[in-house]
Amino acid sequence: MxxxxxxxxxxxxxxxxxxxxxxxxxxxxxxxxxxxxxxxxxxxxxxxxxxxxxxxxxxxxxxxxxxxxxxxxxxxxxxxxxxxxxxxxxxxxxxxxxxxxxxxxxxxxxxxxxxxxxxxxxxxxxxxxxxxALGLEVISNKPKFYLNGVHKEFADEFFKKNDLQGKQVIGFNPSGTWPTKVWNEEKWAELGKMFSKDSRILLFWGYDKEKELAERIKQAIGESAILIPEVNLKYMAALIKKCRLFVTNDTGPMHAAWISGANTAAIFGPTNSNLQGPQSKNSLVIKNESLSCLGCNLTQLSECPNEHKCMNGLSSDAVYGKLLAFMKLNKH
Known part of the structure; x- marks a missing residue:
């Protein structure tokens, strides 16, 4: 076991x-x-x-x-x-x-x-x-997350129903369990407006509070943004795989995304991305490189002595620029 x-x-x-x-x-x-x-x-x-x-x-x-x-x-x-x-x-x-x-x-x-x-x-x-430690050879170090045809069919039908087929769809996952790992709501909205010129924004959420956050960001972005329905992690991953790019905080869906092969851009702050970050070739870690306190592992905003600069100091313009460069190198 x-x-x-x-x-x-x-x-x-x-x-x-x-x-x-x-x-x-x-x-x-x-x-x-x-x-x-x-x-x-x-x-x-x-x-x-x-x-x-x-x-x-x-x-x-x-x-x-x-x-x-x-x-x-x-x-x-x-x-x-x-x-x-x-x-x-x-x-x-x-x-x-x-x-x-x-x-x-x-x-x-x-x-x-x-x-x-x-x-x-x-x-x-x-x-x-x-x-x-058991004296056994490691024959694979690749994580696996298994989807089936039902999950793919659901994602295909959702894209068809919402007129997303053939369009550039950018997935946003603005939520997270720990507040220190969450990029600012306003900056998510700003980023969405930048992408909305030529893309549709698909907002992901898992729990009721996350849905409330996603709805506020959707309202700020405008008509180009839509929310996913209430689904479990496997259906969520099937939707992520159909996106041109999935932009996310450091969360469980981030790992489901890169393990499933989706183009994944992860925003990191208090977590050391070298120890916990995505490992696929078509993944990107975005962080405020100017700080020496990255990887502090703090989980509560009240514990941070630096005003949460790892997230507050990361501008939407800087993130957008990194994402555009990443997308040029990684086709869907």
């Missing part, structure tokens, strides 16, 4: 571990434990037998989870997260081989301990260090 509770992007970046384990153990039952909201990131993965989920928000108790995992009698568990909850689950699993990272007291849960290199290497390689 492989464990990575969240978030969506982190789960997607852990998928190479699944493929590598299937390569080395072709006949094994390989399951993945994650939180319920991350299930979509793994559904349809041909290298998995089952996706096991739990939901802290709905009261799933640690005791029940520990008992259920123990009763399944795994031979090998790889904990790719290493927080107190997952460490306790692994420690009580009765698995013969327990692989995990050497994080303080949590290291006691594992009998195969991995040196954490999260500040040195990309998160994909961080996860794959668990495979290397």
């Amino acid at each position: 492989i464990i990575k509770p969240g978030a969506i992007g982190d789960v997607l970046l852990s998928t190479p571990v699944i493929e590598n384990m299937r390569y080395h153990f072709p006949d094994a039952e390989i399951n993945f434990l994650t939180q319920s909201y991350c299930r979509e990131a793994l559904e349809g993965n041909p290298y998995l037998n089952r996706v096991l989920t739990y939901d802290i928000g709905k009261g799933d108790s640690s005791y029940c989870l520990i008992r259920n995992i123990h009763n399944q009698k795994y031979d090998l568990i790889l904990d790719l997260f290493g927080n107190p909850r997952t460490a306790i689950i692994v420690f009580n699993s009765d698995a013969r081989y327990r692989v995990g990272f050497r994080f303080k007291w949590r290291a006691l849960a594992y009998n195969i301990k991995v040196k954490p290199r999260g500040s040195e290497i990309h998160n994909i390689e961080f996860n794959l260090d668990a495979v290397r």
Whole structure:
């Protein structure tokens, strides 16, 4: 069993571990434990037998989870997260081989301990260090996110219904879980107006508050902007793939976009893009290069001593210029 509770992007970046384990153990039952909201990131993965989920928000108790995992009698568990909850689950699993990272007291849960290199290497390689700790060769480091024909048909029909076929469509994802990772609403609107001269703007959202933000930006941009309907991550990715370019904050949909092969431009600030950013050839990271505090990992605006300059100091003109240059190099 492989464990990575969240978030969506982190789960997607852990998928190479699944493929590598299937390569080395072709006949094994390989399951993945994650939180319920991350299930979509793994559904349809041909290298998995089952996706096991739990939901802290709905009261799933640690005791029940520990008992259920123990009763399944795994031979090998790889904990790719290493927080107190997952460490306790692994420690009580009765698995013969327990692989995990050497994080303080949590290291006691594992009998195969991995040196954490999260500040040195990309998160994909961080996860794959668990495979290397078993003495296994890494045969692939490419994350996977699987869509099917139903998702493609939905996206085709949406583009047809909204008269988007044959037009240049730019996708915007202006939301994000952490406020420090979100570029300014006004600048999204300014960027949309710049593109609206020769493009349609497709605004993405996932939750109600994100929809409210998208609607305000749509109103500011004007008639050239439309919102996607309420859809899950796979349908969202199918729509993203049809866009000429997907511009996004550092979020789960960003990872779904570049992993799916879409032209992706990601705006980064407090997160170190060298450790967490997109890795495809047709992806671009945009950040305020004038700052020395990039990659601070702060998640709340109140914690920032520099007035959130990583986002506030990134102008729409500068972003637009970078996007035009990127689009010239990357055809649809």
